[in-house]
Amino acid sequence: MKPWGIVALIAAVLATLAYIALRPEGDGATDDDADRSAECLARYPVPDSAASFARRELEPYSQCGGWDVIEYTDIGNRLTDTDQPSSRLVIRIHHDEHTALWSHQDAITACYRVEFDYYGLDSGPSRVKCPPGAPALLPPGIKHGGVPDNYKDAFKAALSALPSAPNRDEVLGAVRAKLPQLPIDEHGQPWREPTLDAFVDNGGIGITADGTKGQCLEGTRLADGTVTVEVQTPSDIPEVTKTCTAEGALLSKRPLK
Structure with missing residues (x-):
């Protein structure tokens, strides 16, 4: 050449x-x-x-x-x-x-x-080009989704205070009684309320708050009294799509037999 x-x-x-x-x-x-x-x-x-x-x-x-x-x-x-x-x-x-x-x-x-x-x-x-750190904007009339940070403390308080063998309705009632008021966005309207779920099985309790778009808060209380509250993280297992369900939250925290 x-x-x-x-x-x-x-x-x-x-x-x-x-x-x-x-x-x-x-x-x-x-x-x-x-x-x-x-x-x-x-x-x-x-x-x-x-x-x-x-x-x-x-x-x-x-x-x-x-x-x-x-x-x-x-x-x-x-x-x-x-x-x-x-x-x-x-x-x-x-x-x-x-x-x-x-x-x-x-x-x-x-x-x-x-x-x-x-x-x-x-x-x-x-x-x-995506501007680094650009926030997602919400026009007036669209409610803010997600799970407020102070829901974690409410989950812990409700799980710790529940009796040893509650039913699902009692769990949901106890959680709702502890939840703080929803935050107010920049347009003066409250956030969209997360969807709550509860599951009770063999002394264990699972609760979740689904804020949509993958935002999920999970709370569990095992039969031995161990309480865990955390934001859901993506599954480590390929091909698995983890959904925001109370049953899934409880089963994920139980020790393998």
Whole structure:
């Protein structure tokens, strides 16, 4: 190969490496999720503001994905400039690490910018760099999900005070009596109440608070009186999807026979 050819090859390789290094995170699966979300957001009736698009993304019944919204901005007048973008959303899509029998997929987080006009989708979704530490935003009308931190103390107090052989209703009643008031978000509305579950079996008690999106608080009391309260962590076993159930919480803490 002639010297100029070697130089051209090296330049091409460096350009390719630079493109790979600078290209925003994402893969075919996140691209497909972003496409589905954008199509869902743009369906009729088209929302009239960026906040309305964000609400549609986050409302469970909309089935638009429920991905994190890290930006929602009105960038134009949808009524006077109908063919120009008037609302912009940036959504963050996350896929957990997944291992199957013959394949492995690393965890990935990708962000996408989507712009809308009066008629619907104007441009995107386009991959963008995810701003480090960007919070998930909640527009007015969407309640904050999750499990408040002070639920841990309430779980411990309820489990410690329960009699030796309560039934499920007694467990749920004792837990609810100890729960603090829900926090108030930046829009002045209370958080969404986590879903409680209880399970009683052979002297053992399991309770959970499901805050959705993988946020689960587990509490257990074994027959010997040992009380444990902790946030659920992903399973170490591939192919297993751990759900937020009181029965699962109790069984996971019982010693293997």
